[in-house]
Amino acid sequence: MAPLTNLQTRAVETLIHPYTNQVTLRETGPLVIERGEGVFIYDTDGKAYIEGMAGLWCTALGYNNEELVQAAAAQMRKLPFAHLFTAKSHDPAIELAEKLKEIAPVPISKVFFCNSGSEANDSQMKLVWYMNNALGRPDKKKIISRQKAYHGVTIASASLTGLPNNHIDFDLPIARVLHTSCPHHYRFAHEGESEEDFATRLAADLEELILREGPDTVAAFIAEPVMGAGGVIVPPNTYFPKIMAVCAKYDIYMISDEVICGFGRLGTPFGCTALGYKPHSLTVAKALSSAYLPIAGLMIPDEMYQALIIESKKIGTFGHGFTYSGHPVAAAVAIKTLEIYKRDRIFETAAARMPLFQKRLKELGEHPLVGEARGMGLVGALELAADKRKKQPFDGKKGVGAQAVRHAEAEGLIVRVIGGDIISICPPMIIALAEINELFDRLGRALDKTLDWAKREQLLAA
Numbered sequence: 001m002a003p004l005t006n007l008q009t010r011a012v013e014t015l016i017h018p019y020t021n022q023v024t025l026r027e028t029g030p031l032v033i034e035r036g037e038g039v040f041i042y043d044t045d046g047k048a049y050i051e052g053m054a055g056l057w058c059t060a061l062g063y064n065n066e067e068l069v070q071a072a073a074a075q076m077r078k079l080p081f082a083h084l085f086t087a088k089s090h091d092p093a094i095e096l097a098e099k100l101k102e103i104a105p106v107p108i109s110k111v112f113f114c115n116s117g118s119e120a121n122d123s124q125m126k127l128v129w130y131m132n133n134a135l136g137r138p139d140k141k142k143i144i145s146r147q148k149a150y151h152g153v154t155i156a157s158a159s160l161t162g163l164p165n166n167h168i169d170f171d172l173p174i175a176r177v178l179h180t181s182c183p184h185h186y187r188f189a190h191e192g193e194s195e196e197d198f199a200t201r202l203a204a205d206l207e208e209l210i211l212r213e214g215p216d217t218v219a220a221f222i223a224e225p226v227m228g229a230g231g232v233i234v235p236p237n238t239y240f241p242k243i244m245a246v247c248a249k250y251d252i253y254m255i256s257d258e259v260i261c262g263f264g265r266l267g268t269p270f271g272c273t274a275l276g277y278k279p280h281s282l283t284v285a286k287a288l289s290s291a292y293l294p295i296a297g298l299m300i301p302d303e304m305y306q307a308l309i310i311e312s313k314k315i316g317t318f319g320h321g322f323t324y325s326g327h328p329v330a331a332a333v334a335i336k337t338l339e340i341y342k343r344d345r346i347f348e349t350a351a352a353r354m355p356l357f358q359k360r361l362k363e364l365g366e367h368p369l370v371g372e373a374r375g376m377g378l379v380g381a382l383e384l385a386a387d388k389r390k391k392q393p394f395d396g397k398k399g400v401g402a403q404a405v406r407h408a409e410a411e412g413l414i415v416r417v418i419g420g421d422i423i424s425i426c427p428p429m430i431i432a433l434a435e436i437n438e439l440f441d442r443l444g445r446a447l448d449k450t451l452d453w454a455k456r457e458q459l460l461a462a
């Protein structure tokens with residue numbers, strides 16, 4: 001292995017890198033990125049990579065959008081900080097909330113800003129508890145999430161997340177968070193079960209869980225439209241309508257976590273529209289500012305706002321908020337981002353490119369290493385399998401997915417391995433047709449090399 005460069009050594013000696021094996025990192029060092037342009041990022045040797053993950057599913061407008069830079073600089077000069085506490089306000093936060101209300105897929109009364117998706121989902125959970133206290137339902141507090149969901153990493157949002165690595169030895173999940181079945185047909189359907197029957201069974205699972213716990217104790221259900229970090233899981237067509245009927249039956253507040261799927265990723269402004277459901281509340285982050293600055297938000301309905309009014313009458317204030325809730329510079333960048341989405345028809349243009357993206361993705365489903373190629377809009381995943389026919393995964397310890405990511409990097413492509421040997425792809429929304437083709441050409445070559453390696457290591461089922 002090549003000796004670490006100066007920056008790599010300093011990184012290893014100073015930083016905790018999230019979602020990284022802290023042991024192997026000491027040998028391999030991190031890939032140090034220096035700059036970006038369009039859908040490309042460049043490492044410190046000047047090598048170019050297609051950013052096939054839009055950073056962390058977030059840099060929708062790519063890497064050198066000068067208008068976003070100017071929006072931030074102008075706001076920094078005018079008013080670099082202002083807050084929304086204790087009856088203070090400022091124009092950028094007001095305007096951004098107005099714009100979000102305008103494009104919301106359901107009636108939204110107010111927007112509460114925070115800095116990350118985790119904080120936003122944490123706040124969603126607190127608000128649900130607060131609301132049910134305001135409404136005189138102190139026992140209706142449990143929140144149902146799903147196995148393989150990803151909702152963040154703070155204590156509450158990591159509890160909502162349904163992935164073992166976010167729970168093991170962190171002593172999570174906390175009480176009053178439950179997880180129902182994951183809508184992944186390929187992995188969890190019974191032999192011969194149709195997508196429709198699978199969706200019906202999952203809705204029955206949810207109902208059974210609610211009845212077992214007691215409907216008067218279950219407050220909310222939270223879901224991503226397409227599950228992201230859990231494996232880019234696209235539910236069956238009828239899944240959400242069936243699930244929503246169960247939620248409605250037991251008066252369960254529905255939160256759509258749009259942190260990845262919001263802002264055009266699935267071909268509609270919000271993912272819930274593409275998946276055919278109407279939530280009560282939405283969580284937004286990431287592409288809200290094209291990730292140029294951290295900002296996230298909760299878009300809440302009037303029933304939630306009325307609960308805050310009741311509590312303010314009772315307590316005298318709303319005891320929640322972050323120093324940087326609605327930070328003016330982040331808000332200014334988000335306003336500009338939304339303006340560009342509209343002016344440049346970013347969602348529509350991306351939607352026109354989605355068929356090619358999905359076609360090239362699904363073609364890789366034929367590769368001997370790929371068990372399932374799945375996706376929707378401009379997001380996809382390849383689930384690698386040791387035995388394609390039997391859907392048998394590789395031994396996780398062999399690191400086949402990680403090997404594919406390394407080969408992709410050698411080809412000049414950034415993709416990510418998630419949830420075992422699943423390769424995720426989620427490029428910036430501005431990716432051009434030729435760049436989509438180039439992305440999948442590189443990914444195909446990386447898979448071929450990974451296959452050769454896996455054969456040499458005798459990792460494929462005989």
Ligand SMILES: Cc1ncc(COP(=O)(O)O)c(C=O)c1O
Pocket residue numbers: 056115116117118119121150151152153224228229257258259260285
């Ligand atoms: C669907 C979803 N919700 C919440 C989060 C957490 O966001 P953050 O990392 O900004 O806390 C993420 C992050 O990837 C996400 O994908």
